[in-house]
Amino acid sequence: MEPSLPEQRREKFSRRWSAFTQGLQEFYVGPYRQMFKREQQDEDDLFMVVVLGEALGVPDPAAYYTAELMPALWEDFHAWHRRAGIPRSPLDYIGCC
Template identity: 75%
Template sequence: MTDSTGSNAAQPWVRDLAQGWAAFRDGLEEFYKGPYRQMFAREKRDEDDFFTLIVLGEALGVPDPAAYYTAEFLPSLYQDFHAWHRRMGMPDSPLDHIACC
């Protein structure tokens, strides 16, 4: 039986069952992903660093046949550029046109 809003207000057990399954699913996800969370974060950071290197390759002097297509990604990389070049072991910005330090 539904009320005027179309919700199933006459059967609160349906809502409780859905919340129970959601909590169970979240618990299982935490059980399986929890021990590997740090590894996933490290791999994501490494992948992002590699992507940044590919996009900035032409500016760093590495010939890149796809530079025309990767140039549109440059504005999205500017905000993380400082952290990236510090992680790569470059104390100052390697690019003349990006002065972040």
């Protein structure tokens, strides 16, 4: 059974609207994609310092709460300390290099 004319028009409009919104997204966000990526990286680095602050020797009153987040950061730890300019792992119990 073939869709009726209003359903066909609705599908056609939906496809066009989707293409239009994707075009607007690319127009407005495209030129700033690199900046957004850099800002996200800076935010992630700050989060890493906050979570690992106690392990790095910075007194942290919230260390009890951030300790359970540490396993989620192990994957990105090596890239983070290299970006921060630390050639070797600053933590004795994480031997990533």
